[in-house]
Amino acid sequence: MKKKNFLALVILSVAVVLSSWLLAGAITAKDVNRALEPFYQSLSYIINAYYEKDKIDLNKLIDSAIDGLVKGLGDDFSYYENPEGTEEKQIEMEGEYGGLGIEVTYDSEYKAVKVVAPMYGTPAWRAGLQSGDLIVEIDGQPVREMTYMQAVRKLRGTPGTSVKIKVIRQGEPEPLIFEIVREVIRIIPVKYAFVETSKGRVGYILITRFAAKTFDETKQALDELFSKGIKGLIIDLRDNPGGYLSSVIDVASLFVDKGIIVKTKNAFGIEEVYESTGNNYPNAPIVVLVNNGSASASEILTAALKENNIAKIVGRKTFGKGSVQTAFPLSNGGTLYLTTTHYLTPNGKDIHRIGIEPDVEVEQITEPRRPTAVDYTKKTVEIDMNDPFIVKGLEVLLEMIK
Structure with a gap:
């Protein structure tokens, strides 16, 4: 395809998309076309007047333009991934x-x-x-x-x-x-362990992210833990950066018998409510461990258990990522990840850039957790009993066990 024809096709494609999306918006297609004129002019000058125009990589130009467009939003969580980046994203979440x-x-x-x-x-x-x-x-x-x-x-x-x-x-x-x-x-998203205490055996589940397999692995861990007669449960969400919204809703349903897990509100002000699908597990006291690395989907689970009065939260204030990104596939094979929704806690709170305060605070730790404590390729994990978060979490949990 000749470069001039390519430019005409780009302009036509933009016009078609804008006419379908902007009908309900405050910004009209005419406004956008006027704002885009300098871009089209610049692209035309580059294609026709640049000294090394024969070496121009149009795909690279457009990739850079889209990337700059999204960065102009000033939103740290909206971003553009070119075709190579899209493939890597899939690898990260699935393999x-x-x-x-x-x-x-x-x-x-x-x-x-x-x-x-x-x-x-x-x-x-x-x-x-x-x-x-x-x-x-x-x-x-x-x-x-x-x-x-x-x-x-x-x-x-x-x-x-x-x-x-x-x-x-x-x-x-x-x-x-x-x-x-x-x-x-x-990516082994779920690990578990047992702890023997003065009030009997308690379970420990570490959820490292909400990926495609997290629900199944959490269910398997709970089956194993409850089969051994646990009296209470610690869920460790520290440094969990989040993941799929659908995954955390399914996981939360394993703990919330009935009630709201999360609400979402989109750019048009439309709210959706996601409720628990229920579970067959016995009710047991629960403590959730969090820190400032607990973000997004892990905050959804934290808020669902906190506001449904199912768990006490122990640790530090969470990260505060209450936005949801929608992946829009583009014709070049790239993907636009755009913040389209904010999630709200069951009580209707928007915690974006605010975070969730714990019920019981743990003093800030300056050193990282022990590097000798884990083998992250295993589904079982050894618990560091000197970890202040674990110590405080067990203390709170034992007070909850009758």
Whole structure:
């Protein structure tokens, strides 16, 4: 296809999409066409007047344009992934990959990759990366000179190779340097254990993210725990960055017998209510452990158990990601992840950028949890009984057990 024909097709496609979407909006198609004129003019000048116009990669130009368009929203959670990035996203949620084991987003203010949470037991977790860390340099190259997905790809790589990153952490006077060896990251979203106490055996479930298999694995863990006669349960959602909305609704239904799990409100003000589908498990006292790395779907579960008076929340205030992104597939194979909805707690609270306060607070821990405590490829886990969150969680749980 000739470049001039391509430009005409782009303009026509935009016009068709806008005419169908903007009928109900405050911004008219005429307003948008007027605003886009400088873009079309710039693209035309580039195609026709650029000195090395024969070397122009139109796909790269459009990728950069879409990326810049989304970043202009100033929303850290809306982003564009090109076709390669879309494929990697699928790998991350469904399979395994070589990398560090961190959930990240783009921080538009600092032009850095922001750590939402390190996955439990992974190289990033063992190295001591923390929620809120800003990755500003990867192998000597400033992140501000890369696109978001270029930075993500540089963090990933062949297992056994190392990557050096520079991190800015709140409260630290100087940047921190980490050199981390990549590993194959296998996503094992649910782990469990037993703890013998003065009031009998209690169960422990660690949920690291809400992926496609999380519901089935949580159910399997609960079956095993209740078959051993547990008197209470600790659910550990620390550093859980979230995941699929459908997954957390299913998981929450395992604990909420009846009632609202979450509400969503879209850009048109339309609310949807998601209620529990019920379960056959006995009611037992529950404590939920959270910290500032507990985000999104993990906050949905936390709020559902808290506001339905099913659990007490122990730990630190959660991350505060109350927005839901819809994935819009694009004709080039890329995907636009756009914030289209905010979720509300059962009581109607919007916790976006606010977070959820715990019922019982645990003093802030400066050191990361012990790196020797886990093998993240197993479904069972050894509990660090010196972990202050575990100590406080057990204390609260034992008070709840009759």
